[in-house]
Amino acid sequence: MVNYPHKKKATLTSEKNISFGKRGMSFEDDLTKSNEHYLAANKAVIHKKPTPVQIVKVHYPKRAAAVITEAYFRTPSTTDFNGIFKGRYIDFEAKETSNATIFPLQNLHEHQVNHMIEVKKHGGITFLLVKFSKFNEIYLLPCENLAKFWQEYKLGNRRSIRREEFAQYGTKIPEGAFPRIDYLKVVEELFL
Amino acid sequence: MVNYPHKKKATLTSEKNISFGKRGMSFEDDLTKSNEHYLAANKAVIHKKPTPVQIVKVHYPKRAAAVITEAYFRTPSTTDFNGIFKGRYIDFEAKETSNATIFPLQNLHEHQVNHMIEVKKHGGITFLLVKFSKFNEIYLLPCENLAKFWQEYKLGNRRSIRREEFAQYGTKIPEGAFPRIDYLKVVEELFL
Numbered sequence: 001m002v003n004y005p006h007k008k009k010a011t012l013t014s015e016k017n018i019s020f021g022k023r024g025m026s027f028e029d030d031l032t033k034s035n036e037h038y039l040a041a042n043k044a045v046i047h048k049k050p051t052p053v054q055i056v057k058v059h060y061p062k063r064a065a066a067v068i069t070e071a072y073f074r075t076p077s078t079t080d081f082n083g084i085f086k087g088r089y090i091d092f093e094a095k096e097t098s099n100a101t102i103f104p105l106q107n108l109h110e111h112q113v114n115h116m117i118e119v120k121k122h123g124g125i126t127f128l129l130v131k132f133s134k135f136n137e138i139y140l141l142p143c144e145n146l147a148k149f150w151q152e153y154k155l156g157n158r159r160s161i162r163r164e165e166f167a168q169y170g171t172k173i174p175e176g177a178f179p180r181i182d183y184l185k186v187v188e189e190l191f192l
Numbered sequence: 193m194v195n196y197p198h199k200k201k202a203t204l205t206s207e208k209n210i211s212f213g214k215r216g217m218s219f220e221d222d223l224t225k226s227n228e229h230y231l232a233a234n235k236a237v238i239h240k241k242p243t244p245v246q247i248v249k250v251h252y253p254k255r256a257a258a259v260i261t262e263a264y265f266r267t268p269s270t271t272d273f274n275g276i277f278k279g280r281y282i283d284f285e286a287k288e289t290s291n292a293t294i295f296p297l298q299n300l301h302e303h304q305v306n307h308m309i310e311v312k313k314h315g316g317i318t319f320l321l322v323k324f325s326k327f328n329e330i331y332l333l334p335c336e337n338l339a340k341f342w343q344e345y346k347l348g349n350r351r352s353i354r355r356e357e358f359a360q361y362g363t364k365i366p367e368g369a370f371p372r373i374d375y376l377k378v379v380e381e382l383f384l
Contacts (some may be wrong), residue, residue, distance in 0.1 A: 045310045047270050052242040053260065068245065071260035078239050082274060084283075089276040093223035118237045123279035 023174070027096040027138075028132045031081065034179035038085075044184060046083030046090060052076050078115045079126075085184055086192060089124040091116065096131040102160035103130050105153045113150045116143045125191045129183060132163055138173040138184050139166035219288040219323045219330075223273065226371035230277075236376060238275030238282060244268050269303045271318075277376060278384060281316040283308065290322040294352035295322050297345040305342045308335045317383045321365070321375060324355055330365040332378050333360035 028048065038044040057070035079093040093112055097103050106127075119126040126143040141161070149165075152158035166172075171190060176182045220240065230236040249262035264336040271285040285304055289295050300320075311318040332337075333353070344350035358364075363382060368374045 039310065042313075045307070045314050045316070050242040050244040050266075051247070053245050053247070053263070055243070055245070065264055068263035068265070069261060071245070071263055072257055073260070074242075084281040084311060084314045084316045087281070089279070089281040091276075115237070118231065119276060121234075122237050122276045124237070124276045 010011070027094060027133070028080075030157065030180045031094055031129075031183075034181045035081075035083075036181070040186060042143035044080070044083060044085035044090070046081055046085065048081050049076075049078070068115060075109055077111045079112055085125070085187065088192070089119070089122075090187065091119045091124050091126045092128040092129055094131075096133055098133050100132065100134045103132075103166070104160045104163050105150065108150070113146065117147055120144065125187060127187075129181075130161075130166060130170075132166075135163075136175070137163075138181060138183075139170040140173055140190070141166060141170035142190065145169040206307065219286060219325070220272075222372045223286055223321075223375075226373045226375070227273075227275075229371035230376060236275060236277035236282070238273055239270075240273050241270070246306070255348045267301055267303065271304055277317070277379065280384070281314075282379065283311045283316050283318045284321055285323040288325055290325050292324065292326045292355070294354050295324075295358070296352045297342065301343070305338065309339055312336065316361075317379060319379075321373075322353075322358060324358075327355075328367070329355075329372060330375075331362040332365060332375060332382070333358060333362035334382065337361040361382070 032048055035044075035046045035048070038046060043153050049113045052074040053068075054072045054074050055068055055070075056072065056113075057068070059067045059069050061067065079091050081094060082089070082091040084090065093108065093116070095103065097107070116126045120143045128143075128146050129138060130141065131138045149158060149169075165188050171186050172184050173181055173186055224240055227236075227238045227240070230238060244266040245260075246264045246266050247260055247262075248264065249260070251259045251261050253259065257373070271283050273283070273286060274283040276282065285300065285308070287295070287299050306322075308318045312335045320333045320335075321330060321339050322333065323330045333373075341350060341353050363378050365373055365375050365378055
């Protein structure tokens, strides 16, 4: 029996409560807006890391900016977002899925999960945010629960995390206007 | 009169003590190696952020990896390195200069200095590391002292920081083998 520290009763939003108000803006954009709000409100300093790119060829034209003419996407070795909140180090990965029922674990990289486990070991706050775009639902899954699902995945006993499992082992982020995604409210409740 | 909290007597290495042993390996590579050492030794989780790139065109060939065929370097809005050390958020910028006597402040971006000031406000540990490659000397300059030099720079009263000023208002990082640049030793002495 695996013990999930953040386990609680499943409470899923009825599918009738779907909000389509935020379609068109990506999850990443919404998070960036939320982080800008947190920064302006003096609440936290959290930034998205740039996409890791392997630069191969750069062209330096006269009187113009350098142009990268050949580059490749690299596998990220850490997570997408990190920063400081109430003096604590915070570090998380954010993923969106169009799948209605499951989040496939192949959307994460081994390096990212291992990085999160390291961060937790060193006293940081770390978690996964997953958006189910069909329902406009966002869940925060603490690292220790993700690590257990990941272990099952590595053993070949699991390929994905079900939406109900996010509700059960994670916490739904309440919808808002300012900021759009008030994930630090949930972080405060869970970790501080 | 400006007050520099970390002021102390200048102690410069004699120019005869120059070590050329580490030429060929960049400052950034050395820092990455040091961070790998810290991670393996369970001391800290600190990573370099990827270079920020604005991707314009991507080519998706059949049976091969996507190729970025047009991209531009963006101005970084934060610093190069961040992570967690002894439960504390740590954030710093690293620069190398071939200049023997000064570090020109135009090597830093306004955004980066403002980011460091924000981090400090939120309780993080933040500083600038500068390597004078001619002498193989690396100095750690705490954010509050950098902020004061930067203020003078913005007012047009200063264009650079002199090497002696780094010795006076910062701390020299001792040379080592494992890790090559043991900057966390100095962080521990100054901030913890």
